Amino acid sequence: MLQNIQLVIDTAIADAYYMGKILYPENFKDIEPEKKINANHIPQTCGESENVSIFCDRVYWKAKTAMVMRSIDGKGISYSYAFEGSIDLSLDDVSICIAQGEMVAILGHNGSGKSTLVKHFDALLSLQKGSLKVAGLDANNTDRIWELRKKCGMVFQNPDNQFVSSIVDEDIAFGLENYDTPIEQIPSKVSEALALVGMSGFEKKSPHMLSGGQKQRIALASVLALEPEIIVFDESTAMLDPEGRKEVITTIRRLHDNEHKTIILISHYMEEAVFADRIYIMKNGRILAQGTPREILTDQVLLAEARLLPPLPVRIYYDLQKAGIILRHCPLTEEELVEELCRLN
Numbered sequence: 202m203l204q205n206i207q208l209v210i211d212t213a214i215a216d217a218y219y220m221g222k223i224l225y226p227e228n229f230k231d232i233e234p235e236k237k238i239n240a241n242h243i244p245q246t247c248g249e250s251e252n253v254s255i256f257c258d259r260v261y262w263k264a265k266t267a268m269v270m271r272s273i274d275g276k277g278i279s280y281s282y283a284f285e286g287s288i289d290l291s292l293d294d295v296s297i298c299i300a301q302g303e304m305v306a307i308l309g310h311n312g313s314g315k316s317t318l319v320k321h322f323d324a325l326l327s328l329q330k331g332s333l334k335v336a337g338l339d340a341n342n343t344d345r346i347w348e349l350r351k352k353c354g355m356v357f358q359n360p361d362n363q364f365v366s367s368i369v370d371e372d373i374a375f376g377l378e379n380y381d382t383p384i385e386q387i388p389s390k391v392s393e394a395l396a397l398v399g400m401s402g403f404e405k406k407s408p409h410m411l412s413g414g415q416k417q418r419i420a421l422a423s424v425l426a427l428e429p430e431i432i433v434f435d436e437s438t439a440m441l442d443p444e445g446r447k448e449v450i451t452t453i454r455r456l457h458d459n460e461h462k463t464i465i466l467i468s469h470y471m472e473e474a475v476f477a478d479r480i481y482i483m484k485n486g487r488i489l490a491q492g493t494p495r496e497i498l499t500d501q502v503l504l505a506e507a508r509l510l511p512p513l514p515v516r517i518y519y520d521l522q523k524a525g526i527i528l529r530h531c532p533l534t535e536e537e538l539v540e541e542l543c544r545l546n
């Protein structure tokens with residue numbers, strides 16, 4: 202019995218730790234919370250502030266978890282595109298919890314269910330099974346779908362499919378008008394959104410004359426003008442050249458760091474997930490694992506199971522290891538790799 206209680210507490214602490222929101226006393230600093238947690242376990246501690254006891258090293262520590270608001274709170278979501286009663290599930294009992302202001306990457310092989318999952322977040326797909334709250338709104342409540350879509354914006358893969366006007370400022374204004382924004386507020390909201398994506402001065406340009414990266418930043422400005430809490434990027438860099446990808450990722454990171462937006466990033470580029478706070482891995486419509494980028498992206502066995510390749514610096518680390526060259530730490534970025542290589546004699 203005591204063991205069970207202890208396990209629950211450890212898991213709650215581990216979850217709060219993963220959400221990056223745990224406040225712990227000085228002398229708790231060096232204690233590593235449980236590394237492995239059930240991927241489908243929903244953090245009980247987020248959304249509430251409470252005192253918990255942690256049994257560690259034969260001592261009970263008191264810890265206080267911080268108040269964490271949930272941007273996404275989904276439990277037991279299943280979805281089938283096929284007819285009712287079909288067992289062909291594109292999502293199979295998925296639970297996912299994303300804290301406000303978190304940047305979460307969702308990775309997985311083609312067809313693993315990433316897009317199907319995020320399409321539930323802005324009610325492009327309606328829930329068949331399970332429960333989902335998005336920015337506190339029940340995704341099942343059809344009366345508030347437009348409110349939900351305003352709170353959760355989406356940027357898709359193809360930059361050319363996201364424009365309705367041939368002039369940048371009119372395109373951004375279109376979304377604002379749809380949401381009944383008072384006409385006198387529209388110019389300032391358009392300017393603010395363009396400034397946030399570093400595209401001030403492009404108001405009168407045609408989106409079709411812009412580079413891929415610039416087009417995606419305009420598409421993002423249209424979303425930002427509505428002041429969403431959550432922004433989902435579904436492979437928004439997939440069709441861009443390296444320069445365009447860099448532009449978009451830099452903008453996304455700025456929105457996370459400075460504007461504290463909740464960011465959900467789907468990408469096939471592992472190096473883009475390195476900067477996330479947490480990563481979810483999907484396989485066959487299920488969540489296979491979740492953890493920090495370091496835990497997930499250096500786990501060769503896990504990535505192989507998900508049919509994903511580790512980032513290049515991680516692959517180099519393991520190749521060097523096979524050749525008998527041991528680096529002190531497994532690098533995640535090129536910069537870390539260079540640093541580790543420079544340490545070699």
Ligand SMILES: Nc1ncnc2c1ncn2[C@@H]1O[C@H](COP(=O)(O)OP(=O)(O)OP(=O)(O)O)[C@@H](O)[C@H]1O
Nearest residue numbers: 282283290291309310311312313314315316317318
């Ligand atoms: N409109 C649809 N009709 C029928 N089946 C679909 C539809 N869209 C997706 N699926 C199926 O649902 C499953 C999950 O697809 P989904 O598009 O969510 O995967 P994904 O992880 O986003 O893949 P990708 O990396 O290729 O974008 C796949 O088996 C896919 O074939």
Ligand SMILES: [Mg+2]
Nearest residue numbers: 315316317435
């Ligand atoms: Mg997809």
